Amino acid sequence: MPIVERSLVEVDRTDQLELEGIDVSGDWNTFLRSRVSVDLDTKIADWVKGHPQGDTISRCWQCGTCTAGCCMHTDFGLEEFNPRYFIYLAQVGYEDELKRYANTVWRCVSCNKCVERCPKGVKVEEVVHTIGSYLTSSGLAPESPADRFDRAYTDNLLERGILDEANLFRTYERMEGRKTPTRELLRMGLALLRSGRLHTGPLAHRTRGWSRMRSVLKAQLAEDARRMGSTSSSPSPARGDRR
Ligand code: SF4
Numbered sequence: 001m002p003i004v005e006r007s008l009v010e011v012d013r014t015d016q017l018e019l020e021g022i023d024v025s026g027d028w029n030t031f032l033r034s035r036v037s038v039d040l041d042t043k044i045a046d047w048v049k050g051h052p053q054g055d056t057i058s059r060c061w062q063c064g065t066c067t068a069g070c071c072m073h074t075d076f077g078l079e080e081f082n083p084r085y086f087i088y089l090a091q092v093g094y095e096d097e098l099k100r101y102a103n104t105v106w107r108c109v110s111c112n113k114c115v116e117r118c119p120k121g122v123k124v125e126e127v128v129h130t131i132g133s134y135l136t137s138s139g140l141a142p143e144s145p146a147d148r149f150d151r152a153y154t155d156n157l158l159e160r161g162i163l164d165e166a167n168l169f170r171t172y173e174r175m176e177g178r179k180t181p182t183r184e185l186l187r188m189g190l191a192l193l194r195s196g197r198l199h200t201g202p203l204a205h206r207t208r209g210w211s212r213m214r215s216v217l218k219a220q221l222a223e224d225a226r227r228m229g230s231t232s233s234s235p236s237p238a239r240g241d242r243r
């Protein structure tokens with residue numbers, strides 16, 4: 001069904017014919033006024049498209065199927081979380097309006113229902129996250145906890161080629177300005193050690209030959225950041241580029 005904005009419909013009636021109280025004049029001279037978007041700005045869409053996770057944004061034809069099935073929007077009742085609308089704002093470049101959703105846009109739980117349902121093959125979940133990254137990278141939104149966790153995770157992994165869970169936990173706590181009581185830490189740590197799920201300190205795995213791999217990865221990350229910086233207004237890589 002076409003999407004028609006009422007304000008764009010122009011009805012040119014010459015007669016107001018009524019028959020027994022019923023309007024029978026018909027709308028024969030109904031026109032749609034042309035819509036010219038003078039303030040269209042492709043800066044955001046170009047930025048999003050420039051990232052592997054966002055390259056399907058231009059396929060979206062605004063049918064709304066993603067939002068209708070989105071669990072955040074429907075099941076959890078967060079009506080302002082509207083992936084179709086986020087994509088629309090990015091497509092037309094309404095940065096000020098998009099900024100209003102700087103915190104909401106991160107509420108996606110990555111269930112991927114939208115991706116399954118999109119008739120145009122838009123990778124909605126990834127596109128929405130990339131739009132969030134645009135806001136963060138451009139300084140329009142504060143860095144989200146998810147971004148900080150990504151950073152801590154990547155740095156931790158780069159160090160030895162395998163996660164040191166305890167170290168990751170400590171780093172992330174520091175970033176968030178939190179401090180779990182020592183007693184609670186010990187209780188968790190011992191439980192994890194007993195179940196064999198904690199690899200830290202002398203118990204941590206090592207990845208053979210990792211230092212060479214690390215320098216290759218670091219060079220690639222630096223190159224990604226440089227490339228993104230030259231194609232966008234921001235030098236920061238999108239969240240998820242590291243994944
Ligand atoms: S379902 Fe796909 S095409 Fe439809 S609005 Fe969502 S992203 Fe766009």
Ligand code: SF4
Pocket residue numbers: 066069070071072073083107108109110111112113114115124125128
């Ligand atoms: S992946 Fe995110 S945007 Fe898509 S349906 Fe799930 S919560 Fe909604």
